[in-house]
Amino acid sequence: MMNGFRNALTALTCRESNRLLNTAVSTIQADNAAFYIHYWGSSLSHNTNMRHHHSFFEACFVVDGSGVYREDEAEYPLRAGTLFLSRPHRWHQIVSEPDMALLWVGFELDETQSSPEMTALFRRLASTETFLAESAWNTPAALCWQALWLQAEQSPSLLRLIAPDLAKSLLLSLPALFAADLPEEGGAAEHDGGRHLFRQASLYIRDNLSRPLRLEEVAEYLHISGRQLTRIFRSHSGMSFGDYVTSERLKKAHYLLKNTDLTTHAIAEQVGFGSVHYFTKVFAAKRGLPPAAYRKQLRSPL
Incomplete structure (x- = not known):
């Protein structure tokens, strides 16, 4: 045919x-x-x-x-x-x-x-x-x-x-x-069901980093309660929902600092920190250097 x-x-x-x-x-x-x-x-x-x-x-x-x-x-x-x-x-x-x-x-x-x-x-x-x-x-x-x-x-x-x-x-x-490789949800597969929900939540967060991300918003997207989503993040990431979102924002910021010439202000907006001051404060606390100095270190020859 x-x-x-x-x-x-x-x-x-x-x-x-x-x-x-x-x-x-x-x-x-x-x-x-x-x-x-x-x-x-x-x-x-x-x-x-x-x-x-x-x-x-x-x-x-x-x-x-x-x-x-x-x-x-x-x-x-x-x-x-x-x-x-x-x-x-x-x-x-x-x-x-x-x-x-x-x-x-x-x-x-x-x-x-x-x-x-x-x-x-x-x-x-x-x-x-x-x-x-x-x-x-x-x-x-x-x-x-x-x-x-x-x-x-x-x-x-x-x-x-x-x-x-x-x-x-x-x-x-x-x-x-x-989807033949995916287990059925329910019963003994409850943990796997949580894993799939965690994966969907993670993708949603990654695709919407420039926006404010609230627990209730992501829970509504997945059609589950905020309490259930909190348990899923604790179980599958070892972090709270808020800490996970911050971690993803910092990962994206690292990528943009290393691979683009975007300003610190533009990166702060793209990864959803809201202000350069807050972005710099959080980034320096987690990475040990403010964004501009971190970029310079990344790009300096060994």
Whole structure:
């Protein structure tokens, strides 16, 4: 099917399929799960995008060509048949060769309309470290994706009837493809459940360092109580929530002092200290030197 599917893609069918799918499938309702679809997309020659992150999932399928997926500081090669998942709040970038044909969909689970089991499943998916599958042509997710685009190209009048079920099958197949390495939560896995929540909280903190970060805000994001989040941080980091946030701010400040020429004032803003005076006070107390002197030491020859 892979060759036939690639041959069926043209600039015209990509534009028309994008239009039809974005019109026909913007929400999905299953027995135990509901999804918001933020967008469907396809391109015969995907352009390299800027480094960015978002609050929802984005699944991508490489139909032809090659490129590189960058996440944080790591790089992963992309080739035809690769299916990969950008998880919420992860900084990432797709670097495309001129011939890379790509399909993508941005989505999130509506937890208010989904079962607790499905909510837990997609929260685990957000923290999985298995997020790229090569030679995925015959996986359920890729087959559903190909069927959606071929249906849009060959029988657009029927798309509204069958697209919701195909899209639902596509999204519900992703946890099995990417989250198989994650343990089930509950019972004997309660500690692992706390570990996953800690990882999600850590990512949220890292992605929002420039803002004031309150315990209640992060607990609300995770749909747990502040008291539970306090226990999770004590258990998995050995620090209080506040101390952990400060530690992450200082790590980012260290990186910016070492690798950029940003002023101390700009760094204080980027890492969320609010004022240069407070930044300097905390930094000097933890690192032994004020930021400017620390930068000079970092850059001086041995």
